[in-house]
Amino acid sequence: MTTREMVVNQFLRQVKLGNHIIGVASGAGITAKYAEQGGADFLLALNAGKFRQMGRSSAAGFLPFCNSNEMVMTFASREIKPVIQKIPVFFGLNATDPTIDLDRYIENIKQLGFEGINNFPTVGLIDGQYREALEETGFSYDLEVEAIRIAHEKDLFTVAFVFDEEQAKSMLHAGADIICAHLGFTAGGMLGAKKVLSLEAAKLKVQRIFDVCDAIRPDVIKMIYGGPVKMPVDVQYMYSNTNLMGYIGGSSFERIPSEKTITNITRAFKTTGNLSESDLMVKMLEGITKHYDYVQFVKKYVAEHYMQKISFIDLAHVAYISRSHLSALFKREVGCSFPVYLVKFRMNRAKEIISAEDDLKLSEVAELVGYSDYAQFSKMFKKYVGLTPTQFKSRHKHEC
Template sequence: MDDKSKYLARLSEAAHKHKPIIGAAVGCGMFAQYAFMGGADLILVLNAGRFRLMGISSTASLLPFGSSNDMVMNIGTSEVLRSVSPEVPCIFGLCATDPALRLDEFLAEIKQAGFAGITNYPTIGLIDGQFREALEESGIRFEREVEAIREAGKLGLLTIAFVFNEQEARLMNEAGADIICAHLGFTTGGRTGVQHSVSLEDSIELVRGMFGSLQVKGGLPLKLVYGGPVNSPENAEYVYRNTEAVGYIGGSSFERIPTEESIVRVTELFKQYEEIKTENEHLKRQLDLHEAIQRSDYIGYITQYVTEHLANPGTFAELADTLHLNRNYLSYLFRKKTGISYSDWLIRLRIKTAQEALLEPSCTVQEASVQVGYEDASYFSRLFKKETGMTPSDWKRQHSSE
């Protein structure tokens, strides 16, 4: 069995077992290696991947910023092919509409370099309007991409055809494409990606139409989807459930979007570690309070909440409302759990906290009073003396000299 037959047998088996076929479109060896480690079934080398690494949108792949075929050959031979196992087919993104391309010679060169197959990218299928009309009038047509797929198949190369409508799907099907991939446009999401595309629901109808036009023989062509709103495992699974798609090819979804978010987040962590740490601790306290309510640990919630909001904890009635409990019943639970009333507990907590504050040399009685929720320093002093037997000033002097 030749390599192409082995690849197709393996892919068909995965589809038969309802395991999605995953293709990763990459622009460097590092991403190819990690995609391979993650279990990618196909590695596609596209010029769009290199532009993504430059921080530029994939749309740049359609403009004359150098030779796409030279770029892909260089990336593939110097980085990608040496980064992944030969068991995973590496696919060459072929710009078949390049007027200078000698198709037969270059296809032989692609195979000789070690690529397992080709796909038609950059593709004229992503261009419409007046520019598309002008290209076709000059002889640069989608049919050139169809021809490339046909001739690559004759050489024993695995062929993946990107198609954008039913007519293109039929043409690629007739050319013998092993895999038909319904291309839904540039992937949305992230910081440099396109912001608008066809909706996920409309994508379903487009994919159904393209796949419905295919003639399947011997289980081929396999049917995959690419791009547009399909930028997450959840969206891909939604497409699998509602169409005949058995897999997904992604570029930005594997390279750009996760890399953007990871690098931004890690940099923020280094730059703002203390601030983020404080935010996380606050969030943890909030979750602890929520869990206390979930466990019906009402008194645990009150003691923790009031301790954290001692300057303004609210009234006991407000706490009861928060817990959806009758005030008298909550008062009964509090005394049963602590052995004292809520008001006595609150005074003791405030005096104890004030004592800790007064140990700071710069802290005044007035500041300690406000810190624990008493605007009236005289009232605070009376409560303090009642609890400790001395005024706050005397207590501070005595403990400052110790």
């Protein structure tokens, strides 16, 4: 059985190696299965995830459409736990549920094999008069702190969503293993919340919370969730500007990609028969000689796929021509062999990218033009440009 200490050590080892901790809030087995395959470090089984799978907003998890804890218990036990092999699954616990005894319910969660809990749904996402009414009747954030304390004492791993510095202090003293600065409902996609914090405002809020963590328990794992942070570039901004250790995503992994992919693939099938004549794949399927001569086809293919591995033999097969004949035609018309042409094309693209994107690392430029081995890229760049990539970048910066 996976213990809290094992999970903590596993996560801290990842951080020590320079990796980021990634958590995925899931509402279905298929999301959980492929999140694990993609390298997620843990899963949160949240009622919001199930509502996302139903095509509804995460906000539905805060209204009395169903019993949150029963919902999570059902889908997490039947859909998620059976398909997860290597990473821990944490139960999204509605700690303010007046129909349960927290101690007994958390013990039941442990006995069912969940490795930890998370305080969701949380009253931290509720404000105004309704929040005041909840607090007055005892349904407060303090119950969520108590749930984290109980789970910690039962040797369960705990992920605490916090919204300000005072809540962070309470959760730290309760023993939370992860302090996650919750930035509100995730923006983006068709169902995203319309009003969210800006990244800059989010950064300031996150750092205030993390400063509290560093003052009280510097070893606690610090993560963020939601709000304007929904894409890898957003997370990178937070990594660069705070002492963030990881990211938890729900809509970012489950809703937004599904919306885009399913919409686009459906449209693609719907429009079959009316595809653009400029689509290279369409022309390849129809037969390239209908649209190009052989050499034009190869040059067009290189222009669209230079960042990927290109097999000259495969191109010859697609064109229904022998490799040797295509090679001879290409060299006669272009003036050099295909390998030389491909390298030159890639190096020219690399020069353009370096000149236009000053912030990109040279290793990233190499990958963008089809080289996973930076040493090989640098060697080819020096051979065809006359300068190393570093020298070229330095000279360009000086000239500008």
